[in-house]
Amino acid sequence: MRVLVFNCGSSSLKYRLIRMPEEQELAAGEAQRVGPPTAEPSRIVFRAGGREGKRQVPMASHADALAEVMKLLGEEDGCVPEAVAHRLVHGGTRIRDNTRVDATVLEDLERVRPLAPIHNPPAVDTLQACRRQFPDLPQVVVSDTAFHATIPPEAAAYALPRHLREDQGFRKYGFHGISHQYVTTQAAAMLGVPLERFRAVSCHLGSGGASLCAVVNGRSVDNTMGYSPLQGLVMSTRTGDLDPGLTLRLLTEQGGDAEAIEGYLNRKSGVLGLSGCSADVRDSLKTPGAEGDAERAHLTTQVYLWRLRKYLGAYLTLAGGAHAVIFTDTIGELVGEVRQAVCTGMEAFGIRVDAALNAGAKPPCDIATADSRVRVLVILTNEELSIARSAFRVLAG
Amino acid sequence: MHICVLNPGRNILYASGFDAGPVHRISASQSRAGLSDVEACRRLGTRLESACPGVPRMIVMRCPYGGETFRDLAPWGETARAALRAASGQAPLPVSDTMHLAEACETAWPGVPVWLAFETSFFVDLPVRETLYGLDMEFMREHGIRRFGFHGLYHEAACRSWRHRARPADPARARVLSVCLEPKPELAAVAGLRAIMVTGGMTPAEGLPGECSSGDIDPSIVLKLTGERERGTELIDAQLGRESGLSALAGRKVSLGEVLIGTGEDLALARAVFRHRLLLACGAGVAALGGVDGLVLSGRYATAGNALGSWLLGQLAGAVPAARVLEPVVYEEPLDVILARKGLLAIGRTGNTSTVPCCA
Numbered sequence: 001m002r003v004l005v006f007n008c009g010s011s012s013l014k015y016r017l018i019r020m021p022e023e024q025e026l027a028a029g030e031a032q033r034v035g036p037p038t039a040e041p042s043r044i045v046f047r048a049g050g051r052e053g054k055r056q057v058p059m060a061s062h063a064d065a066l067a068e069v070m071k072l073l074g075e076e077d078g079c080v081p082e083a084v085a086h087r088l089v090h091g092g093t094r095i096r097d098n099t100r101v102d103a104t105v106l107e108d109l110e111r112v113r114p115l116a117p118i119h120n121p122p123a124v125d126t127l128q129a130c131r132r133q134f135p136d137l138p139q140v141v142v143s144d145t146a147f148h149a150t151i152p153p154e155a156a157a158y159a160l161p162r163h164l165r166e167d168q169g170f171r172k173y174g175f176h177g178i179s180h181q182y183v184t185t186q187a188a189a190m191l192g193v194p195l196e197r198f199r200a201v202s203c204h205l206g207s208g209g210a211s212l213c214a215v216v217n218g219r220s221v222d223n224t225m226g227y228s229p230l231q232g233l234v235m236s237t238r239t240g241d242l243d244p245g246l247t248l249r250l251l252t253e254q255g256g257d258a259e260a261i262e263g264y265l266n267r268k269s270g271v272l273g274l275s276g277c278s279a280d281v282r283d284s285l286k287t288p289g290a291e292g293d294a295e296r297a298h299l300t301t302q303v304y305l306w307r308l309r310k311y312l313g314a315y316l317t318l319a320g321g322a323h324a325v326i327f328t329d330t331i332g333e334l335v336g337e338v339r340q341a342v343c344t345g346m347e348a349f350g351i352r353v354d355a356a357l358n359a360g361a362k363p364p365c366d367i368a369t370a371d372s373r374v375r376v377l378v379i380l381t382n383e384e385l386s387i388a389r390s391a392f393r394v395l396a397g
Numbered sequence: 398m399h400i401c402v403l404n405p406g407r408n409i410l411y412a413s414g415f416d417a418g419p420v421h422r423i424s425a426s427q428s429r430a431g432l433s434d435v436e437a438c439r440r441l442g443t444r445l446e447s448a449c450p451g452v453p454r455m456i457v458m459r460c461p462y463g464g465e466t467f468r469d470l471a472p473w474g475e476t477a478r479a480a481l482r483a484a485s486g487q488a489p490l491p492v493s494d495t496m497h498l499a500e501a502c503e504t505a506w507p508g509v510p511v512w513l514a515f516e517t518s519f520f521v522d523l524p525v526r527e528t529l530y531g532l533d534m535e536f537m538r539e540h541g542i543r544r545f546g547f548h549g550l551y552h553e554a555a556c557r558s559w560r561h562r563a564r565p566a567d568p569a570r571a572r573v574l575s576v577c578l579e580p581k582p583e584l585a586a587v588a589g590l591r592a593i594m595v596t597g598g599m600t601p602a603e604g605l606p607g608e609c610s611s612g613d614i615d616p617s618i619v620l621k622l623t624g625e626r627e628r629g630t631e632l633i634d635a636q637l638g639r640e641s642g643l644s645a646l647a648g649r650k651v652s653l654g655e656v657l658i659g660t661g662e663d664l665a666l667a668r669a670v671f672r673h674r675l676l677l678a679c680g681a682g683v684a685a686l687g688g689v690d691g692l693v694l695s696g697r698y699a700t701a702g703n704a705l706g707s708w709l710l711g712q713l714a715g716a717v718p719a720a721r722v723l724e725p726v727v728y729e730e731p732l733d734v735i736l737a738r739k740g741l742l743a744i745g746r747t748g749n750t751s752t753v754p755c756c757a
Contacts, residue, residue: 153666153669154666154669154670154672154673155673157646157666157670158611158614158615158618159606159610159611159612159614159641159642159643159645159646159667159670160611160614160618160637160641160645161636161640161641161645162645162648164622168621170615170618170621172615222677226614226615226617227615227617227618228615228617228618230615230616230617231615231616231617234531235531238531239530239531239532239616240531241530241531241613241616242530242531242532242603242616243530243544243598243599243600243602243603244600244602244603244611244613244614244616244619244637245598245599245600245601245602245603245634246530246542246598246599246600246603247616247619247620248619248630248633248634251619251620251623251630252630256623256629256630258620258621258623258624259624261620262617262620262624265616265620268533269531269532269533270531271531273531273532273533273534273536274529274531274532274533274534275534276533276534276535296534299525299526299529299534300534302525302526303526303529303530303531304531305526306526306527306685307531309684309685310594310681310684310685311681312684313680313681313682313683313684313685314676314677314678314680314681314684315677315680316680316684316716317676317677317679317680317683317712317713317715317716317717318676318677318680319716320712320715320716321715321716322716345687346684346687347687347688348683348687348688348689348717348719349683349684349716349717350716350718
């Protein structure tokens with residue numbers, strides 16, 4: 001089955017066409033600058049059938065982008081999709097499982113639009129356009145929150161009054177589920193442990209967002225993100241955990257402007273706020289120079305790593321006898337210093353990293369010492385493949 | 398000779414009288430509603446006289462917040478007053494209350510030295526990486542934003558007690574998880590006698606869920622509560638600080654002690670959430686310390702925490718084998734005894750009750 005995976009950004013539409021169950025990529029690309037005109041024209045960057053190219057074409061909406069992508073695929077032999085899988089960042093409580101789209105699911109999708117105001121609307125718009133333009137094509141929605149539907153009540157519940165928890169939906173949802181699920185599955189296979197017995201802590205450390213996931217018996221039991229992607233680790237521009245009293249204090253100082261504070265906590269904090277100059281922790285890791293700059297950079301990395309270490313310890317405890325710690329996504333895959341720093345001094349948890357293996361890591365690989373009770377794996381995430389697998393499972397029944 | 402210990406609550410002033418030892422003689426409480434602090438102190442003094450006649454040799458007062466200045470017991474006076482004024486920006490209400498009450502003690506017990514015991518002293522030396530949030534560093538420095546803990550008096554006494562009982566080979570490097578079971582519970586990870594990590598934050602709102610307080614919560618929820626529901630920050634503060642927590646999970650007013658030992662179905666979610674959050678904090682603490690040598694429980698619900706301690710160590714042992722051989726230690730002394738001990742130590746160090754500046 002040829003499964004076309006769509007991953008929408010606010011002004012982009014990434015796609016990959018994958019033959020399942022062989023997991024062979026047939027085509028891939030990205031529609032860029034979708035929406036209102038910008039300084040450069042909108043275009044599709046693509047690869048298919050061994051060739052690469054760019055096509056400049058007006059795309060005023062995600063529906064336009066969808067049509068152009070389908071036209072492009074139709075021009076290639078063997079690239080007409082037989083099913084479409086749509087990534088949905090936040091499914092809330094209405095879309096808890098990966099599911100085939102029907103009228104009921106469409107209604108639910110409309111209700112979850114506001115849960116991720118930047119990511120959900122373009123995904124829902126694209127899905128609806130796909131239904132209109134290709135009504136006979138089966139469609140599946142795969143959400144980042146679905147993997148975390150197994151988080152138990154004691155981990156999902158905030159200590160809030162019932163009406164806030166249940167009526168307002170203030171609970172932990174967790175994110176990056178597609179990635180966590182993928183690397184968990186890959187890690188279990190690498191170690192030869194049946195997925196239903198596999199215990200791990202998955203560390204999705206991106207150059208933007210980041211989260212840890214505690215996995216017990218192949219299922220998510222906690223995630224550092226919460227009701228929103230703002231909770232948890234110190235991220236590139238997000239603060240992560242914050243004293244509620246401090247949030248209220250910031251609000252008071254801004255005259256109660258919640259939108260302004262939300263913007264500040266989501267886009268001007270984290271590594272960017274700490275360092276004062278860069279949202280990328282790699283820049284802080286390698287800052288030389290004047291004392292003031294070096295001290296601030298050092299503190300930035302210390303705060304970033306410390307929060308990561310504490311959560312790693314917390315989730316290793318929850319996982320109780322983890323088989324592995326898994327590092328993935330940009331920072332997790334590429335920055336050996338972060339892996340080394342976080343795992344050093346964790347011998348009490350049975351973790352020992354081999355410095356040479358870590359420095360020369362070529363994923364997928366195991367960078368733990370031979371006598372480390374817990375394996376430390378570096379695995380490249382592949383969210384589109386994970387989405388295709390989930391969609392295939394849904395459609396194949 | 399006797400010592401008067403004062404522990405101010407929001408609406409009630411608690412006091413205890415001790416002889417040297419310290420030997421507890423009497424406890425009393427006085428509502429503050431409708432009374433000046435001076436009058437409340439005088440009425441308490443009258444009650445204490447029945448078991449502790451005469452003027453106290455010193456007054457030791459528990460203070461919730463002292464900022465980075467106060468590292469130990471400090472005598473009330475001009476130096477302390479100036480230091481508290483400087484710290485008032487970070488915690489205006491508790492600091493103001495401390496100053497008013499200290500002045501009231503001066504009036505109610507003229508000539509009796511007043512010593513201030515700060516809950517935050519134990520956390521002044523938290524490592525910088527633990528104190529900072531993921532915010533603009535300059536902004537944090539300018540506004541004195543940093544993490545503290547708020548049960549330092551219990552943590553310090555409990556850890557000392559643990560050292561005395563466990564007799565570690567190298568006390569200066571002993572790694573202890575200290576769990577204070579009070580209405581706003583708190584965990585501290587302590588190396589030697591230095592706190593390395595704490596669940597409390599810049600305010601007591603952060604951390605473990607309390608009897609009526611939410612504890613850790615996604616910052617987006619706080620913003621949604623104000624933004625969408627158009628509630629002012631004071632109302633949200635009240636909702637999160639006095640209408641949430643374990644009582645909200647249970648659907649009725651509960652104490653932490655009841656949650657820990659009760660068996661009712663209505664307590665199940667509250668108990669599960671509390672245990673879950675505390676277990677995560679223990680794991681974080683072990684990671685912060687690089688290992689664990691002991692677990693000590695303190696606070697008014699310490700004895701209810703006996704079974705909790707064994708459960709925590711059992712769960713921890715799944716990831717940290719060294720925890721398998723540990724036994725939880727319960728430190729049962731109440732806060733007024735801890736304060737009295739500190740007062741007596743101060744007398745012993747200085748030979749008198751009115752000198753020795755302890756401010757940094």
